[in-house]
Amino acid sequence: MLPLSGVRIVDLSQIGAGPYGTSLLGDLGADVIKVEPIHGDSFRYVDNAYAPGESAYFYGVNRSKRSVALNLKDPEGYRTLMRLVKEADVFVIAFRPDAVQRMGLDFETLSAVNDRLIYASITAFGETGPRATQPGMDILAQALSGMMGVTGEVGGGPVKVGVPIADFVGSFFLGFGVTAALRQRDQTGRGDKLTINLLDGQIAAFANYVTAYDKTKVPFRPQGGGHPQLVPYQPFLGSDGRYFILACLNDRFWNALLPFLQEFGDFEDPRFESNSGRVEHRVELCSRLEEIFATQPAEYWISRLEEAGVPCSSIHRFEEALEDPQVVANESITELEHPRFGTYKVPNNPLRFERAATGPRGYAPGLGEHTNEVLLETGLSQTEIDDLVQRGIINPALVSAVG
Numbered sequence: 001m002l003p004l005s006g007v008r009i010v011d012l013s014q015i016g017a018g019p020y021g022t023s024l025l026g027d028l029g030a031d032v033i034k035v036e037p038i039h040g041d042s043f044r045y046v047d048n049a050y051a052p053g054e055s056a057y058f059y060g061v062n063r064s065k066r067s068v069a070l071n072l073k074d075p076e077g078y079r080t081l082m083r084l085v086k087e088a089d090v091f092v093i094a095f096r097p098d099a100v101q102r103m104g105l106d107f108e109t110l111s112a113v114n115d116r117l118i119y120a121s122i123t124a125f126g127e128t129g130p131r132a133t134q135p136g137m138d139i140l141a142q143a144l145s146g147m148m149g150v151t152g153e154v155g156g157g158p159v160k161v162g163v164p165i166a167d168f169v170g171s172f173f174l175g176f177g178v179t180a181a182l183r184q185r186d187q188t189g190r191g192d193k194l195t196i197n198l199l200d201g202q203i204a205a206f207a208n209y210v211t212a213y214d215k216t217k218v219p220f221r222p223q224g225g226g227h228p229q230l231v232p233y234q235p236f237l238g239s240d241g242r243y244f245i246l247a248c249l250n251d252r253f254w255n256a257l258l259p260f261l262q263e264f265g266d267f268e269d270p271r272f273e274s275n276s277g278r279v280e281h282r283v284e285l286c287s288r289l290e291e292i293f294a295t296q297p298a299e300y301w302i303s304r305l306e307e308a309g310v311p312c313s314s315i316h317r318f319e320e321a322l323e324d325p326q327v328v329a330n331e332s333i334t335e336l337e338h339p340r341f342g343t344y345k346v347p348n349n350p351l352r353f354e355r356a357a358t359g360p361r362g363y364a365p366g367l368g369e370h371t372n373e374v375l376l377e378t379g380l381s382q383t384e385i386d387d388l389v390q391r392g393i394i395n396p397a398l399v400s401a402v403g
Contacts, residue, residue, distance in 0.1 A: 002029025002356050007182065009033065010084045011065065012105070013094035014041045016138065016167035017198060018122050019061045021174030022092055026064025027349040028358050033084060033374055034062065038071045038395050040367040051341050060346055062364035063336060068375070069368030069395050072103065077393045083378040086114050090178055094122040098133045107193040117191040118181040122170055126197045138198065141166035145202030150209075152222040159222070169201040231278035232289060235315060238298030246289070246301075247311040251275055260308040264292045338363040368395055 007030040011022040026032040049056035071077040100106050107119045124136020142148045142160055152159035177194045185191055209220055226234035235243040248254045261267040271277045278285055293301055305312040334348040349359050371394055375385050388394045
């Protein structure tokens with residue numbers, strides 16, 4: 001038994017936030033049915049890195065689920081979807097609010113079909129307000145939230161976070177919200193509507209900034225690899241051209257650093273005694289540290305700082321991170337086996353249970369790979385499914401491949 005065994009999720013989301021969130025729920029045991037347009041999720045074709053005509057982006061965020069290809073523009077296709085909704089526990093959709101209403105996929109309509117349904121809506125900006133019906137995506141959420149406004153080098157232009165952080169934060173909130181809604185349903189016997197938007201997720205990530213700004217009215221600006229509220233807490237450059245992190249999270253770690261610094265001059269300056277003083281005198285203090293660290297290779301300083309009990313780390317390039325001994329020990333990366341393309345690697349699910357063997361439970365499905373078997377489970381006969389094929393509601397190539 002996995003934590004979400006017996007939970008069925010009908011997933012109409014595409015691209016990143018919804019698909020990755022439902023994959024994580026699938027890792028925990030949910031039966032996730034990805035309902036795609038007849039020609040597939042648009043991100044099946046965004047790159048050719050996985051195989052010719054096969055997007056690595058899609059395969060990276062769509063594991064642990066089954067695919068059904070359905071023409072929802074046809075009334076019979078819509079009725080077929082309602083058969084899935086009637087037996088589902090969770091419905092996930094990631095369209096603009098006006099499109100959801102136009103397609104008849106709003107909460108009120110679906111809860112009339114299944115009042116125990118947990119309806120999860122993911123939007124870019126929210127379901128009301130001036131941007132509600134505008135197209136939205138990760139980079140726009142990063143821009144509007146201020147995330148790009150605090151990311152980058154001092155005095156430089158705005159920088160997008162290197163990964164689609166708004167999408168993936170939305171994915172994590174989806175999992176958090178769906179599991180909470182399932183618990184609520186256990187108590188009330190009824191479903192509910194859960195709304196998530198990418199903009200809110202990015203604003204939520206400013207939990208340590210918003211209150212400080214409210215009290216001081218001092219705006220936050222890019223600090224490069226540093227932190228506007230902590231010093232020293234940033235990268236430093238060794239003589240070998242490699243950067244490393246020195247992270248004095250609090251005064252205790254600064255005090256642990258002081259004996260190490262004694263051989264390089266007087267750092268017992270009262271201005272540096274508290275973190276607030278170090279923040280105020282950031283430029284002077286960090287300039288002195290930069291001069292010291294420029295005299296030896298990064299690994300030399302990391303070794304010495306570790307001996308002193310001061311938090312520090314090398315700064316990995318992406319490919320180095322995958323081979324880090326701690327990443328390997330954590331089994332942070334795992335392999336999936338695809339019947340056509342062989343093995344490929346994905347991040348493991350970061351949620352681990354002592355007794356439940358959670359984790360990725362299968363490769364990202366081919367377009368409509370499970371259409372036949374899922375529709376049989378809804379009670380349709382093979383004759384009825386064949387009729388849907390003839391009417392263009394199901395892609396016939398898909399059914400013949402798996403039927």
